[in-house]
Amino acid sequence: MLGLPSDIWVPIQLTIELAAITTLSLLVVATPLAWWLARSRAAWKEGVAAIVSLPIVLPPTVLGFYLLILLGPDGPGGAIASLWGARTLAFTFTGLVIGSIVSSMPFVVQPIRNAFAAIGDRPLEVAATLRASPRRAFWTVALPLASPGLLTGAVLGFAHAVGEFGVVLMIGGNIPGRTRVMSTAIFDFVETMRWRDANMLAGGMVVFAFAVILSMILLEKRFARARA
Amino acid sequence: MRLTALVAALGAFLASSAEAAQTHIAVAANFTEPAKEIAALFNQKTGHEAVLSFGASGAFFTQITHGAPFEVFLSADSERPKAAADGGFALADSLFTYAIGKLVLWSRVIDVTDGEAALKAGQFQKLSIANPVAAPYGTAAVEAMKALGLYDALQPKIVQGNSIAQAFQFVDTRNAEVGFVALSQLYGVTAGTRWEVPQTLYSPIRQDAVLLKTGADSEASKAFLEFLKGPEARAIIERFGYALN
Amino acid sequence: MTDGETIRAAFKGTLGKFSLDAGFTAPAKGVTALFGPSGCGKTTVLRCIAGLLRLPDGLCVVGGDVWQDRDGAFLPTHKRPLGYVFQEASLFAHLSVRRNLMFGAPHSEGDAGRGRIAFDEVVELLSLTALLDRAPGKLSGGERQRVAIGRALLSQPKLLLMDEPLSALDRATKGEILPFLERLRDRLSLPIVYITHAIAEVERLADQIVLMDKGRVIGAGPLDELQSDPALPLAIARDAAVTLDGVIEKHDSGYGLLTLSVRGGSLIVPAPKASTGEHRRVRVIAGDVSLAREPPGLSSILNVLPARIVSATPVEADEIIAVLALGADGSGARLLSRLTRKSWEQLRLAEGTSVYAQVKAVALAPGRGELG
Numbered sequence: 001m002l003g004l005p006s007d008i009w010v011p012i013q014l015t016i017e018l019a020a021i022t023t024l025s026l027l028v029v030a031t032p033l034a035w036w037l038a039r040s041r042a043a044w045k046e047g048v049a050a051i052v053s054l055p056i057v058l059p060p061t062v063l064g065f066y067l068l069i070l071l072g073p074d075g076p077g078g079a080i081a082s083l084w085g086a087r088t089l090a091f092t093f094t095g096l097v098i099g100s101i102v103s104s105m106p107f108v109v110q111p112i113r114n115a116f117a118a119i120g121d122r123p124l125e126v127a128a129t130l131r132a133s134p135r136r137a138f139w140t141v142a143l144p145l146a147s148p149g150l151l152t153g154a155v156l157g158f159a160h161a162v163g164e165f166g167v168v169l170m171i172g173g174n175i176p177g178r179t180r181v182m183s184t185a186i187f188d189f190v191e192t193m194r195w196r197d198a199n200m201l202a203g204g205m206v207v208f209a210f211a212v213i214l215s216m217i218l219l220e221k222r223f224a225r226a227r228a
Numbered sequence: 229m230r231l232t233a234l235v236a237a238l239g240a241f242l243a244s245s246a247e248a249a250q251t252h253i254a255v256a257a258n259f260t261e262p263a264k265e266i267a268a269l270f271n272q273k274t275g276h277e278a279v280l281s282f283g284a285s286g287a288f289f290t291q292i293t294h295g296a297p298f299e300v301f302l303s304a305d306s307e308r309p310k311a312a313a314d315g316g317f318a319l320a321d322s323l324f325t326y327a328i329g330k331l332v333l334w335s336r337v338i339d340v341t342d343g344e345a346a347l348k349a350g351q352f353q354k355l356s357i358a359n360p361v362a363a364p365y366g367t368a369a370v371e372a373m374k375a376l377g378l379y380d381a382l383q384p385k386i387v388q389g390n391s392i393a394q395a396f397q398f399v400d401t402r403n404a405e406v407g408f409v410a411l412s413q414l415y416g417v418t419a420g421t422r423w424e425v426p427q428t429l430y431s432p433i434r435q436d437a438v439l440l441k442t443g444a445d446s447e448a449s450k451a452f453l454e455f456l457k458g459p460e461a462r463a464i465i466e467r468f469g470y471a472l473n
Numbered sequence: 474m475t476d477g478e479t480i481r482a483a484f485k486g487t488l489g490k491f492s493l494d495a496g497f498t499a500p501a502k503g504v505t506a507l508f509g510p511s512g513c514g515k516t517t518v519l520r521c522i523a524g525l526l527r528l529p530d531g532l533c534v535v536g537g538d539v540w541q542d543r544d545g546a547f548l549p550t551h552k553r554p555l556g557y558v559f560q561e562a563s564l565f566a567h568l569s570v571r572r573n574l575m576f577g578a579p580h581s582e583g584d585a586g587r588g589r590i591a592f593d594e595v596v597e598l599l600s601l602t603a604l605l606d607r608a609p610g611k612l613s614g615g616e617r618q619r620v621a622i623g624r625a626l627l628s629q630p631k632l633l634l635m636d637e638p639l640s641a642l643d644r645a646t647k648g649e650i651l652p653f654l655e656r657l658r659d660r661l662s663l664p665i666v667y668i669t670h671a672i673a674e675v676e677r678l679a680d681q682i683v684l685m686d687k688g689r690v691i692g693a694g695p696l697d698e699l700q701s702d703p704a705l706p707l708a709i710a711r712d713a714a715v716t717l718d719g720v721i722e723k724h725d726s727g728y729g730l731l732t733l734s735v736r737g738g739s740l741i742v743p744a745p746k747a748s749t750g751e752h753r754r755v756r757v758i759a760g761d762v763s764l765a766r767e768p769p770g771l772s773s774i775l776n777v778l779p780a781r782i783v784s785a786t787p788v789e790a791d792e793i794i795a796v797l798a799l800g801a802d803g804s805g806a807r808l809l810s811r812l813t814r815k816s817w818e819q820l821r822l823a824e825g826t827s828v829y830a831q832v833k834a835v836a837l838a839p840g841r842g843e844l845g
Contacts, residue, residue, distance in 0.1 A: 065397065072403040087353055090403040091387045122563050125525050128550040129557035130577025130628050137551075140576075144567045170394065173387030173404075174359060187390060191286055191362040 008201060010177055011185035015205070018093070018168075018181055019161035022100040023108075026157045027150065029101065030108040034153075035138070037109070038116035049113075053106045060166020063103060067171050071095045091173035096181070099167045108157040115149020116142060148220055155216040162209045248275040251448035252297055254288040255280050256304035256435065258365075258392055258410050259327065262468040263302065269464070270455045276448040284391055286362055292317055292440060299443025300452055302326060302435070304392075305364040309438040322439035326456050327470035329433035330411035331368045336420035337405040343423025346406070347378050352385065356398035356407030359388040364433045365395070369408035371430040411469035427471075435470075477501070477537040480632065480664060484521040486528035493517055493528070493688040499666065499681055501536050501632075504658050506675045506696075507668045509685035515668045518685070519634050522666065523557050524550035535632050556625030558635040562617035564609035570620050571605045577628030590661065595623045598660065599653055615646035619653060626661070633665045639674060654678055672707075676716045676756060677838055701796050701807035703786040708809055709794050713759040716838075717806050721751045730775075731837070737798065737805010738778040742835045754838040759794060759809035761833040766820055768829055776832035780808065782824055785817065793817045797830055808832070 004012075037049055055063055068090055071077030077089035077098070089095035119142055127137035143150075165183040172179035174188075182205050189198035255263045260282045267278040281288075285304040292298055292312055301318065303309050306325065313320035333343040340346040358366035366388065373379040389395035392410055399407035399420075414422060437456060443449035455461055462472055483496025493514050499505035507515045520526040522533055524540065527547060533540040535555075540548045556577075564573050574595070596602055599619045604612060612620065618638055625633060638654075639647045651674070658665065658678060669675060675682055675696065682699055684692035684707070692705045700707050700715045707713060717740075719733030724746045731744040733753060740755060747753070769777060781803025783796040791814045799805030808830055822828065 068397060068401045068403055072401045074402060087405070088403040090398070090401075091354060122559070123565060125550075126557075126559065126563050126565070127576075128525070129523060129555060130624065131551050131579075132577070133551050141565060141567075145565075169390050173354075173356075173398070174390065175387060184390070188359070188361050191359070 007176070007185070008197060011180055011182045011201065012204065014093075014177075014180065015162060015182040016208075018096055018100055018164075019158050021097050022104055022161040023154055023158040025097065025101055026104060026108040027154060030105060030112055030153065030157075031143075031150065034109050034112035035116055035142070037113045052109050055103045056106050060103075060170060064099070064167050064170020067095075067099050067102065067167065071098065071171060090171045091175060091179060093178055095171055096168055096179055099171050100161050100164055103164055103167045104157045104160040107160045108153040111149045111152040111156065112146065113149075115146035115152075118149075119145050148223060151216060151220045151223070155213050155220075158216075159209050159213055162205060162212075248277065249446065249448035250277045250279055251299050251443060251446055251452050252279050253281065253300040253302060253449075253452065254292070254296075254298040255282050255302045256285045256288075257282050258304055258329070258412055259302055259435065261415060262327075262412070262464050262470070265464050266456065266461045269460055270452060273460075274448075274451055274455070276451055278448075278452050284362070297442060299440055299446050299449040300437065301440055302437045302456075304329070304433075304435055306434040306436045309436040312440065313438060316441070318438040318440045319444060320438075322453060323436055324438075324453075324457065325434045325473050326437040327435045327465050328472065329365060329368075329435055330427075330469060330471055331365060331372060331425040331430060331433065332409055332411045332414060333406060333423040333425060334399055334409050334414060334420055335406040335422075336399065336402050339421050340406055340423045341421050343425065344376060346423070347373070347376065347382065350381065350385075352405035354387050354398070354404040354406075355382055355385045356387050356389060356395045356404035356409075358392040358395040358408075359390050362390060363392050363395075365392045365408065365410055368425075368430040368433050372408070372425050375429040413469075415468050432471075479534075480505070480522075480536070480666070481532065481534045482518065482522050483532040484518060484528050485530040488517065491517070491688060495685060495688060495690045496532070497683045497690055497693050499664070499683070501664045502662055503680035504665045504667050504678045506679035506682040507666060507685060508672070508675050508679075508682050509670065511670055513685045514688040515670075515685055516636055517688075519557075519636050519666065519668055522632075523555060523634055524548060524553055525557075538631075554629065554631040556628055556630035556633045558618075558621050558625050558633070558638045560637045560641050562609075562614075562621035564612075564617055564620055564624075566609055568609075569605075570601070570607050570609065570612070573609065573620060574601070574605075574624050574627055576624060579629060590626050590629060592627060595626050598626075598656055599623045613646070614642050615649050618642065618650060622653070622657070626657075626663075630663065633663050635665060635667045637668050637670070640669070640671070651677060672712075672714075676714075676754065697807060701809055703784050703794060703796055708759075708796070709786060709788045713794065713809050713811065714756050715759075715807060715809055717755050717757065719753050719755050721747050721749050721753060723749060735799065735806050737780070737800035740778075740832065740835050741775045742837045744837050756836040756838065757808055757832055758834070758836075759811040762797075762808055762810040763831045763833070764795070764797075764810055764812060764816075764820065764822065765829045765831060766822075766826075769831060772831070774831045774833055776835065778808075778830045778832065780805075780828055780830045782822060782826045782828060783807070784824060785822070787814070791815070795822070797828065799830070801827065803827075 037045055069075050071089040073087045078087060081087060081089050123141050123145060124137050127141045168181055168183055172184060174180050174184045182201055186198050186201050263280055267280055270278055285308050289308040292301060293315060301309060309323050312318040313323055333340050338346060338351060357369040360366035360370050373382055387398060387404055389398055395407050396409045396413050398404040437453060439449060439453055466472055478501045480499045480501055485494045495514060495518050509515055521528055521531055530543060531541050532543060539546055540553055599622060601619060601623055604616055609617060639650060667678060679696055682696050683690055684699055684705060692699050696716055699705055702708055717735045719735045722732045722734050724731050726746060729743055731742045731747060733740050733755060778799055779801045780797040780799045783798050785793050785795045788794050793812055793814055795810045797808045797810060799808060
């Protein structure tokens with residue numbers, strides 16, 4: 001692909017897949033969570049917010065360790081994996097996705113939560129007085145009004161997942177074609193002093209992430225201008 | 229103001245205590261526990277303080293070649309101390325093997341007391357090793373499997389930890405049913421079953437120590453390396469599961 | 474009135490430091506104004522009627538349908554057939570004017586025709602044609618408010634709630650929108666509960682008013698009754714006035730004067746020609762009414778009406794507010810007169826005294842359907 005050898009191209013492909021799936025999954029998971037955090041009056045909601053933010057603070061080694069247990073035969077991961085005869089979700093692409101989701105979650109939840117909170121109560125009250133059930137009000141009023149926040153969350157989540165290193169290293173097992181993503185491949189290249197390959201991969205990663213983020217930001221600006 | 233003056237005075241006092249000096253030692257992660265015991269004993273016997281830093285030998289090597297202030301390097305392999313000496317960062321004639329790592333097959337899920345048979349039977353989904361690119365134990369594991377003629381059969385099941393510590397973690401959390409770890413890692417561990425891989429199956433994992441350029445004039449550093457060769461240190465090293473020269 | 478012809482609301486509870494205990498019954502047609510000073514609880518009551526605020530001790534029955542009762546029944550806001558216009562239009566920023574208008578409109582035909590408010594009707598009523606495809610951010614305050622009203626109407630409400638819809642607008646814009654509200658009231662048979670703290674809006678729009686203060690209802694009834702009730706703050710305010718309903722008798726085109734008959738007398742107002750028999754509201758400020766014990770001699774004041782003093786209430790240090798009933802027998806509409814205690818005593822006025830009320834100025838509200 002692109003004239004690059006497969007030990008360079010495959011990690012790139014895996015990384016993009018991982019980041020894309022992580023981002024989409026996060027949008028689905030983080031949006032209801034962010035909605036609840038923005039609107040709930042439960043006394044313990046900031047506790048939940050703190051837990052969600054933990055991955056920012058915890059060192060990847062700690063996070064990776066807990067994930068190993070969670071994904072392994074002693075945890076829920078093992079139970080799920082046993083459905084298809086495997087013992088663990090570690091060393092699988094699915095396991096990587098889960099780890100990536102956990103570690104990128106705070107970057108997605110926060111902007112979406114802020115966007116929902118910024119809407120305030122009024123538009124939803126208006127919707128209610130116009131016969132919109134809470135579900136309809138969410139889809140036709142809250143979500144569209146919060147869409148810039150969702151876009152920001154998606155950009156941040158994607159960028160973070162592309163650059164994710166520590167967690168992937170801890171639970172991936174570095175299996176070529178399955179869990180050897182760009183970060184682990186670069187690590188290998190550095191260890192074997194293949195500087196040129198390491199640079200190519202790392203540099204390419206930076207350029208790609210930059211391009212994605214820039215285009216999303218421009219899109220977001222276009223959105224906002226159209227609305228004003 | 230008063231505080232800085234106090235700290236300065238303290239520093240001067242400590243520095244002037246020429247008798248009890250410090251030496252900064254980079255220690256391969258797998259040698260953590262024995263190193264701590266040896267350092268404590270060293271302090272008792274000589275009054276010098278060995279300040280230990282633990283980590284991956286590869287990372288230490290990179291740091292040392294970029295001017296990190298370590299004075300002694302206890303590596304997990306023999307290549308890096310040699311490379312350091314060749315590069316002029318270490319004194320070649322101080323180089324010696326302080327421990328020989330022993331490769332062990334370990335499992336908390338299946339019985340590997342007869343390791344070769346267990347590997348042949350292949351009744352497991354994942355086999356954990358340290359990344360051969362990064363760790364000598366990983367290279368040794370691959371060597372051993374090849375020597376047994378089982379490498380090709382086992383290769384699809386291999387998962388790599390980026391360090392021997394990680395490889396250990398995969399087996400310890402039972403994500404991998406079996407794995408090649410260092411005997412020293414199993415010190416004090418009673419869980420599971422193990423098989424010491426016969427030395428004939430892999431090249432000895434020599435762990436070499438060397439005096440770095442920065443420590444060339446440090447009495448404490450030289451004293452530490454001497455102590456490391458001595459009987460008390462060797463007893464500790466053996467107890468922790470290493471072989472000796 | 475039967476249940477089907479009224480709106481019954483009563484709410485009791487505390488919100489922070491504010492305690493509410495207010496209830497009223499309003500007819501299920503026409504404009505009922507909820508009037509009172511800022512902070513008296515008007516908005517709280519309206520939000521309770523709408524179901525946006527839920528006080529456990531609450532009752533709300535609209536045209537026979539129970540929206541809330543004290544046994545725990547509570548219809549959530551989105552199930553109540555109401556329209557709500559907020560103080561700030563609160564249009565949906567992500568939708569065009571047209572889509573804002575259609576947001577609450579029922580998708581199916583339903584019982585179309587039966588009193589259904591049509592899109593074109595609303596657009597015409599509120600002059601929205603030019604605005605339909607614009608974005609809400611590009612509208613002026615007055616335009617936004619008109620769209621908000623239209624949006625509420627198109628949800629086919631059985632009750633329209635309006636929370637100070639004009640107070641966020643400047644004076645000129647207010648003057649623009651008021652006629653639209655009058656048109657609304659006149660053309661649609663829709664009960665409206667209208668909150669305001671501006672007496673001028675009450676006078677132009679309201680059929681009934683509910684007077685509130687400090688979380689309580691202190692008076693309820695037709696406007697002119699409450700205005701001339703000395704026990705209520707309206708009558709003794711500095712700018713106290715009464716609003717009377719008049720019927721046009723004739724027009725003197727030579728002098729440009731309109732004669733209206735009110736209950737118990739007639740009033741002459743400088744005004745352009747208007748059709749005989751039409752109803753118009755007239756406003757008479759207490760300070761413009763002076764009293765005489767005998768018919769006054771030559772004077773520039775055109776309106777001199779026989780009346781009888783009903784009550785007198787001292788206000789401030791040295792003033793009196795007298796409530797008069799028009800007509801020699803004192804059976805007509807009420808007027809207020811503000812005079813000094815000195816005059817009161819010098820003229821030896823008292824309750825029951827027959828007097829002549831000299832009305833210096835009469836303000837005429839614009840005709841129905843006219844844009845002021």
